[in-house]
Each structure stands twice: as structure tokens, then as C-alpha cells.
Amino acid sequence: MSPRKLExxxxxxxxxxxxxxxxxxxxxIASAVNMEAASLYNHITSxxxxxxxxxxxxxxxxxxxxxxxxxxxxDAKEKLRMAIEAHTQILTTNLDxxxxxxxxxxxxxxxxxxxxxxxxxxxxxxxxxxxxxGENEGVFNDVDEKFVVITIxxxxxxxxxxxxxxxxxxxxxxxxxxxxxxLNGLLNTKN
Amino acid sequence: MSPRKLExxxxxxxxxxxxxxxxxxxxxIASAVNMEAASLYNHITSxxxxxxxxxxxxxxxxxxxxxxxxxxxxDAKEKLRMAIEAHTQILTTNLDxxxxxxxxxxxxxxxxxxxxxxxxxxxxxxxxxxxxxGENEGVFNDVDEKFVVITIxxxxxxxxxxxxxxxxxxxxxxxxxxxxxxLNGLLNTKN
DNA sequence: TTGCAATACTAACAAGCGTTAGTTAGTGTA
DNA sequence: TACACTAACTAACGCTTGTTAGTATTGCAA
Numbered sequence: 001m002s003p004r005k006l007e008x009x010x011x012x013x014x015x016x017x018x019x020x021x022x023x024x025x026x027x028x029i030a031s032a033v034n035m036e037a038a039s040l041y042n043h044i045t046s047x048x049x050x051x052x053x054x055x056x057x058x059x060x061x062x063x064x065x066x067x068x069x070x071x072x073x074x075d076a077k078e079k080l081r082m083a084i085e086a087h088t089q090i091l092t093t094n095l096d097x098x099x100x101x102x103x104x105x106x107x108x109x110x111x112x113x114x115x116x117x118x119x120x121x122x123x124x125x126x127x128x129x130x131x132x133x134g135e136n137e138g139v140f141n142d143v144d145e146k147f148v149v150i151t152i153x154x155x156x157x158x159x160x161x162x163x164x165x166x167x168x169x170x171x172x173x174x175x176x177x178x179x180x181x182x183l184n185g186l187l188n189t190k191n
Numbered sequence: 192m193s194p195r196k197l198e199x200x201x202x203x204x205x206x207x208x209x210x211x212x213x214x215x216x217x218x219x220i221a222s223a224v225n226m227e228a229a230s231l232y233n234h235i236t237s238x239x240x241x242x243x244x245x246x247x248x249x250x251x252x253x254x255x256x257x258x259x260x261x262x263x264x265x266d267a268k269e270k271l272r273m274a275i276e277a278h279t280q281i282l283t284t285n286l287d288x289x290x291x292x293x294x295x296x297x298x299x300x301x302x303x304x305x306x307x308x309x310x311x312x313x314x315x316x317x318x319x320x321x322x323x324x325g326e327n328e329g330v331f332n333d334v335d336e337k338f339v340v341i342t343i344x345x346x347x348x349x350x351x352x353x354x355x356x357x358x359x360x361x362x363x364x365x366x367x368x369x370x371x372x373x374l375n376g377l378l379n380t381k382n
Numbered sequence: 383t384t385g386c387a388a389t390a391c392t393a394a395c396a397a398g399c400g401t402t403a404g405t406t407a408g409t410g411t412a
Numbered sequence: 413t414a415c416a417c418t419a420a421c422t423a424a425c426g427c428t429t430g431t432t433a434g435t436a437t438t439g440c441a442a
Contacts, residue, residue: 020297022213026400042419106211141379151349151372158345162338181342185376188332217430230390
């Protein structure tokens with residue numbers, strides 16, 4: 001990807017993060033990179049491409065993460081921690097893209113929308129696999145897996161609402177906070 | 192609110208839930224209630240009003256809930272359970288509206304947007320009050336409150352992604368599942 | 383039965399949208 | 413020098429959008 005194209009993508013994602021996909025016009029993007037809207041088409045093929053490429057690139061990363069974790073022979077608790085860390089790592093190192101991924105995927109066109117949903121389901125199944133393993137091991141409470149996986153992913157995704165790249169926490173630290181919260185809950189069990 | 196106006200609101204919210212606010216046109220809404228777009232304006236004043244009224248009506252409900260909980264003299268654990276139940280009750284009995292509230296508030300016009308954000312902050316502060324109480328009592332882990340409150344609310348709000356009104360769970364049961372998850376986490380502590 | 387709201391309609395407007403066509407200036411290459 | 417490529421421009425197209433104006437129809441209250 002050429003530097004100019006990269007600049008367009010980053011600018012577009014930043015705008016879409018703050019104004020939403022639908023409210024970000026090609027003219028907005030163009031003026032933010034100091035060119036005319038029509039000139040954008042020398043670099044990209046359509047507005048939807050900005051969204052689709054972003055969504056599916058991140059989907060690739062998430063899928064790769066969960067597959068690696070589930071390929072390893074390890075116990076459920078540690079697997080969950082690893083999956084959470086992989087997820088958090090991707091979110092925190094692609095903040096704008098993640099925001100668009102999480103909040104704007106609905107604007108994908110019909111066929112891409114179905115593909116997106118399918119892949120998200122697959123990703124959820126990767127987590128469900130870990131949950132089932134943990135239940136068999138007796139370390140996780142017996143839970144409604146669909147409920148828990150949606151809850152866990154929502155918990156993880158909340159990260160993008162507050163995380164600041166040069167703030168107090170490294171991605172690894174955030175992942176640990178999230179894992180602790182999800183595994184142990186809020187209650188202090190020491191006393 | 193007249194029956195026809197109510198019908199328009201419910202239809203509009205249902206459409207906005209599936210297609211998003213920006214992609215739902217006045218003509219979409221009109222044809223879904225068997226009239227022309229222009230006729231809608233006999234009942235409502237603008238498209239944004241549909242959004243604003245929905246958002247601020249729900250905000251009222253949420254605020255009322257947390258204020259009632261924080262007016263009671265009770266321990267933090269029970270307060271948190273009550274706040275979670277109030278929140279869940281509102282979500283599950285206003286599914287479409289809640290969806291729009293959570294996902295489409297960004298489309299509010301500038302001044303209403305600021306008001307919305309302020310009121311959301313106040314609501315979060317209501318939860319933070321409970322968290323601080325729990326830390327003083329020694330029953331909650333010492334936590335970064337801002338992190339935890341965003342995490343908790345995201346966890347709660349995930350409900351609207353899977354809840355079915357005539358499904359297996361009552362709102363109260365959902366609230367209990369959520370409270371258990373947030374307080375105790377996923378780990379089985381019995382063995 | 384008349385009159386008046388309420389509620390629907392048709393027609394249209396002004397603005398904004400994504401995108402295309404055609405052109406031009408600059409840059410590196412044969 | 414001649415050519416091709418890249419990346420910018422201006423101008424415009426066709427369409428959709430939320431909304432307004434003006435008008436017809438309906439149903440109830442007097």
C-alpha cells in the first residue's frame with residue numbers, strides 16, 4: 001500500500017470513528033488529505049472498499065489469533081488468557097480500525113455482510129471451544145456458552161472506548177486486567 | 192402519544208435497529224406504516240426527533256433507576272445487583288429503543304450530543320459511587336473505576352444482542368446471570 | 383348537517399451524495 | 413525527444429435525502 005493510500009485509509013478511519021461511516025463523505029476525507037473527492041479514486045475503488053478492507057483485514061487478524069491459541073495443547077484457563085491477550089493486542093494496536101470494525105460493519109453491502117457475520121460466528125465458536133474445554137476440566141462454571149461468549153467479547157471490545165495508546169497501560173497490562181475481571185469477577189475473595 | 196404516533200415510533204425503531212439510523216429513510220418508515228413520507232410530518236417534527244426522543248426517554252429511565260438505588264442505605268454488593276437489575280429491566284423491555292440508544296446516539300445533532308454525553312457521564316458516576324462504596328467496605332477489589340464502569344456497562348448492554356422477549360429467560364433471570372458473572376467471574380471456586 | 387380538526391395525499395425543492403469523464407501537470411524511462 | 417504512468421484537477425451527472433406547500437378526505441362534535 002502506497003504512502004498516500006495509507007494516509008487516505010488512516011484519515012478515513014479516523015473520521016469514521018468520530019462521525020460514523022454514513023456521515024463521513026468522500027469530500028470530508030478528501031479535504032482532510034488536501035485533495036478533491038474525485039482524486040481519491042486514483043487510490044481507492046469506492047467508499048465501501050474503505051470499510052470492507054478494514055473489516056476483513058481485522059477479521060483476518062482475529063481469526064489468526066484464535067486459531068493459534070486453539071492449536072496449542074494447554075489448559076482452558078491459560079487458553080482463555082491467551083485468546084484475550086491476542087484480541088486485546090489487535091484492538092489496541094489498531095484503535096481506529098477496530099472502532100470502525102466494531103461499530104460500522106452494518107454498512108457493508110449485503111453479500112459482504114453475510115460473509116462478515118459468518119466469520120464472526122466462526123470466531124465466537126473459537127471462544128466457545130475454550131469455554132467447553134474449561135467446563136469439562138471443571139475450572140469454569142457451567143454456563144450458557146452463547147451468552148458468555150457475547151458477554152466476554154463485549155467486555156473485551158469495550159477497551160476501544162477508553163484506551164489511549166500512550167497512556168498508562170500497555171496492551172499486555174490491559175489484557176491482564178480484562179482476564180482477571182472475566183475470570184475472577186469484582187468480588188474480593190481474600191477476606 | 193396517539194396510537195398512530197406510537198406505531199410510527201415502534202416501526203422506525205425496528206427499522207433503525209436492523210438498518211441503522213442513517214440508512215433508514217423517511218420513505219422507508221412511511222411505507223412500513225403504509226403512508227407517504229410527507230404524511231409522517233403530521234405526527235412527528237423531524238427524523239432526528241425520532242432519535243432524540245428515544246435517546247432521552249431512555250436516559251430518563253436509566254437515571255431514575257440509578258438514583259433510586261443510590262438513595263437506599265444498603266451494602267455495595269446488593270446495590271450493584273439492584274443497579275444491574277434496573278438497567279437490565281429497561282433494556283429488555285425496550286429492546287429496539289435500547290438498540291438505537293446504544294448504537295445510534297452519535298447521530299444526534301451537536302447540542303443534543305453534548306447533553307447526551309453529559310448525562311451518560313452522570314449515569315456512569317452513579318455506578319462509580321457503588322464501586323467506591325464496595326472498595327471501602329472491602330468487598331470489591333481495588334479497581335480502576337473508570338475502566339470497570341465502562342466494562343460493566345458494556346457487559347450489561349451486550350444483552351440486547353441476544354435477548355429474545357419470549358425466550359428462555361425473564362429480565363430478572365438475565366440480571367442475575369449478569370450479576371453473577373460480574374461479581375464472581377467465570378472461574379468455578381467450588382473445587 | 384355543517385364545520386373543524388386530524389390525517390392523508392401529490393408535487394416539488396434544495397441540498398448533498400458517490401461516482402465518472404475528461405483533462406492536465408509532473409516524473410521517470412526508452 | 414517521445415512516450416507512458418501517476419496523481420491531481422474541474423465539471424457534471426443521476427440519484428436520494430429530509431422537508432415543505434398546498435390540497436383533498438375523513439370522522440367526529442355542535
